[in-house]
Amino acid sequence: MRLRFRRRADRRTGGLALALLLAAVASALSACEREERNFRGIPRAASTGMPPVRQTELQPGPPVRNAPAYGPYQENAYGVSQGKTLYNQFNCSGCHFQGGGGIGPPLMDADWIYGSRPENVFESITEGRPNGMPSYGGKIVNDQVWQLVAYVRSMSGLLRKDVAPGRSDDMQVRPQEQSTDKAKPVQSAIPKSAELP
Amino acid sequence: MPAKNFASTRYSSLDQITTDNVKQLQLAWSFSTGVLRGHEAAPLVVGSTMYVVTPYPNLLYALDLSRPGAPLKWTYDPSPVLASQGVACCDLVNRGAAYWNGKIYYNTLDAHTVAVDSRSGKEVWKTKVGDINRGESITMAPLVVKGKVLVGNSGGEFGIRGWLTALDGESGKLAWRAYTTGPDKDVLIGPRFKPFYAQDRGKDLGVSTWPGDAWKIGGGGVWGWISYDPELDLIYYGTANPGPWNPDVRPGDNKFTAAMFARDPDTGEAIWTYQWSPHDLYDHDGVNELVLLDLPIDGQVRKVLVRPERNGYMYVLDRATGEVLSADPYGFITTSTGIDLKTGRPIAVPDKAPQTGKVVRGICPAAPGTKDWQPSSYSPRTKLLYVPHQNLCQDMEGTEANYIAGTPYVAAMVKMYAGPGGHRGELTAWDPVARKAVWKIKERFPVWSGTVVTAGDVVFYGTMEGWFKALDARTGKELWRFKTGSGIIGQPVVYRAPDGKQYVAVLSGVGGWAGAVVAGGLDIRDSSAALGFVNAMKDLPQATTKGGMLYAFALP
Numbered sequence A: 001m002r003l004r005f006r007r008r009a010d011r012r013t014g015g016l017a018l019a020l021l022l023a024a025v026a027s028a029l030s031a032c033e034r035e036e037r038n039f040r041g042i043p044r045a046a047s048t049g050m051p052p053v054r055q056t057e058l059q060p061g062p063p064v065r066n067a068p069a070y071g072p073y074q075e076n077a078y079g080v081s082q083g084k085t086l087y088n089q090f091n092c093s094g095c096h097f098q099g100g101g102g103i104g105p106p107l108m109d110a111d112w113i114y115g116s117r118p119e120n121v122f123e124s125i126t127e128g129r130p131n132g133m134p135s136y137g138g139k140i141v142n143d144q145v146w147q148l149v150a151y152v153r154s155m156s157g158l159l160r161k162d163v164a165p166g167r168s169d170d171m172q173v174r175p176q177e178q179s180t181d182k183a184k185p186v187q188s189a190i191p192k193s194a195e196l197p
Numbered sequence B: 001m002p003a004k005n006f007a008s009t010r011y012s013s014l015d016q017i018t019t020d021n022v023k024q025l026q027l028a029w030s031f032s033t034g035v036l037r038g039h040e041a042a043p044l045v046v047g048s049t050m051y052v053v054t055p056y057p058n059l060l061y062a063l064d065l066s067r068p069g070a071p072l073k074w075t076y077d078p079s080p081v082l083a084s085q086g087v088a089c090c091d092l093v094n095r096g097a098a099y100w101n102g103k104i105y106y107n108t109l110d111a112h113t114v115a116v117d118s119r120s121g122k123e124v125w126k127t128k129v130g131d132i133n134r135g136e137s138i139t140m141a142p143l144v145v146k147g148k149v150l151v152g153n154s155g156g157e158f159g160i161r162g163w164l165t166a167l168d169g170e171s172g173k174l175a176w177r178a179y180t181t182g183p184d185k186d187v188l189i190g191p192r193f194k195p196f197y198a199q200d201r202g203k204d205l206g207v208s209t210w211p212g213d214a215w216k217i218g219g220g221g222v223w224g225w226i227s228y229d230p231e232l233d234l235i236y237y238g239t240a241n242p243g244p245w246n247p248d249v250r251p252g253d254n255k256f257t258a259a260m261f262a263r264d265p266d267t268g269e270a271i272w273t274y275q276w277s278p279h280d281l282y283d284h285d286g287v288n289e290l291v292l293l294d295l296p297i298d299g300q301v302r303k304v305l306v307r308p309e310r311n312g313y314m315y316v317l318d319r320a321t322g323e324v325l326s327a328d329p330y331g332f333i334t335t336s337t338g339i340d341l342k343t344g345r346p347i348a349v350p351d352k353a354p355q356t357g358k359v360v361r362g363i364c365p366a367a368p369g370t371k372d373w374q375p376s377s378y379s380p381r382t383k384l385l386y387v388p389h390q391n392l393c394q395d396m397e398g399t400e401a402n403y404i405a406g407t408p409y410v411a412a413m414v415k416m417y418a419g420p421g422g423h424r425g426e427l428t429a430w431d432p433v434a435r436k437a438v439w440k441i442k443e444r445f446p447v448w449s450g451t452v453v454t455a456g457d458v459v460f461y462g463t464m465e466g467w468f469k470a471l472d473a474r475t476g477k478e479l480w481r482f483k484t485g486s487g488i489i490g491q492p493v494v495y496r497a498p499d500g501k502q503y504v505a506v507l508s509g510v511g512g513w514a515g516a517v518v519a520g521g522l523d524i525r526d527s528s529a530a531l532g533f534v535n536a537m538k539d540l541p542q543a544t545t546k547g548g549m550l551y552a553f554a555l556p
Helices: A002-012 A015-035 A077-089 A092-096 A118-127 A142-154 B082-087 B514-519
Strands: B026-032 B044-046 B049-053 B060-064 B073-075 B098-100 B102-109 B112-119 B123-128 B143-145 B147-152 B163-168 B174-179 B226-229 B234-238 B259-263 B269-277 B289-295 B300-308 B313-318 B326-331 B336-339 B346-348 B359-363 B377-379 B384-390 B393-400 B414-419 B425-431 B434-441 B452-456 B459-464 B468-470 B478-483 B494-495 B504-506 B549-554
Touching: A015 B044, A077 A092, A077 B226, A118 A142, A142 B377, B044 B098, B044 B494, B098 B143, B112 B147, B143 B226, B163 B459, B226 B289, B300 B384, B377 B452, B384 B459, B425 B459, B459 B504
Parallel strands: none
Antiparallel strands: B026 B549, B044 B049, B049 B060, B060 B073, B098 B102, B102 B112, B112 B123, B143 B147, B147 B163, B163 B174, B226 B234, B234 B259, B259 B269, B289 B300, B300 B313, B313 B326, B336 B346, B359 B393, B377 B384, B384 B425, B393 B414, B425 B434, B452 B459, B459 B468, B468 B478, B494 B504, B504 B549
């Protein structure tokens, strides 16, 4: 694209115009950076050659540093808002309610059983978890799972305040995600429901 | 059986413990179940053995009452599927076991019924009766009638289609299944079906009172109590709420949800039905206990059933015909002004009907009703019914409904709070003939335990703080109390042990829908958590902690 364009530009108007155009394109590109769009769908973490999603601090041998947290929509207000709608539409709210839990564990508190990183939450939704979390893998397109991941993390204040939702369409039953203080993630041993004798 | 007898009176004729000596009652022994979820079961005593079913993972313990301290004889583990925890609406409870012909019968959360040899603890049979991938689970205690094990499903919050099933007690094979909704052939409605009220007559009402195919996912589970009248040879049971909770998406009477049936136990054929809450608006399941009594009504003794119903009314029905003889409020009600005895229908208050996208406030009683599953007891000596119940109201909004099999199908936002007076629980002693409360006890939290009454005129019940209490059955005066380790939501039982002494036993271990905030470690900042019950129970985590323990008390 760019090469062809340059050739045409050279032929017609010469170097000055080209420089101006390139500057305009560059500034336009940098302005777009905040809200990156991906139109091809976003693959799950494991299939992108990224480091493994770990559930524990303990590694045999010298520890390999974790890759930086991966997950689109973490800084995208639109995506988080979509995630909130999907959270109700896919009946996540039927078990976790608006973050306080019920059938499933709370999502607005500091406790994370299977990890708080976006890729951990992604795996929880797609793989399911043994003590009652259904496996949504293949039932929701990955792009929407990532929106759900972003919203779920906003429930305990893990996203920036200007990204987290500031209002609900329904009866207010909890402090808005935007005004929820960040709950520093704590690893929880096992789901409270799975405490077996 | 947990309800003591087929009439479900929970009356013990033992009279060693009396109003005079109950203050000397002391702990005889205790037993830890090792399970931390809500313990709603009744311990079952057969001969010299006590059988205890725990919440999920549904262990069955056999304790030897003939030896000091009631040591463990054996444990049976049915290993329910872990994922079944994801389809239980309101904690992972189990309401107990039944005994027949050398076998202990009970249900597991993952929708199986098991028969266990009462001596050896070996499994005799295990039958899969439901499917968790359709949202089905089982929490109810079965009842064995004429060799058939009667079992019903839970899942009114998961878009199930409710049923009552009879299994052959010896083989575990399915004898019959009666659905709550659908065409007459599925509901087992035939020529013998003679409901009292005109609105319940007609072909395939279980289809035509629903929009389209909504009856296929319309709820109406059978997770409560079953009673049996051997003379009339009829079983009686209630059906649960229609799904989803948001009533806008299911116009019509939604038969036969929030109703009850009288059926022939051999064939399952329906004999009559009555619908407590046609087109239920508030999750008012119709599954509470049905206490079968012969009472003098207007000068003649009639065979009746007494029902403290979730919608707030104490019903007395003719149990041969299904006619409502009376229905009087026993708690605070804003959603209706009475029951029209001509039609049998509640007289609704239109302002209190929830709608999609609109918050309706001051709905009383709340979703768990004036009374939920927790069973009452009746004493033929005092002629009073001892009703454990709650005093809760709620705000409610209908939301968008999305049916996805195996996930919740509720479509409502709810926020509960204490009713007038600020106390959340009551124990009412009700005179079903005079149709009025004789005395009432107020409790800080919902009285989520059952009651039991004895020939010594003592009523036992537990509180969610963990107090186990004895009351004078005639006056309601508290005579004795003992603090157990966790909140009590179980069913107390009275029995005579091989040593000849009278004991009273109860499971402690908070949980259930009311105690989910503790049992599930829920976050009280979300008022809608646990279907809105958390808002009314924000102070429970300060009052009690979880942990299942059985306590047995006797006189010194």
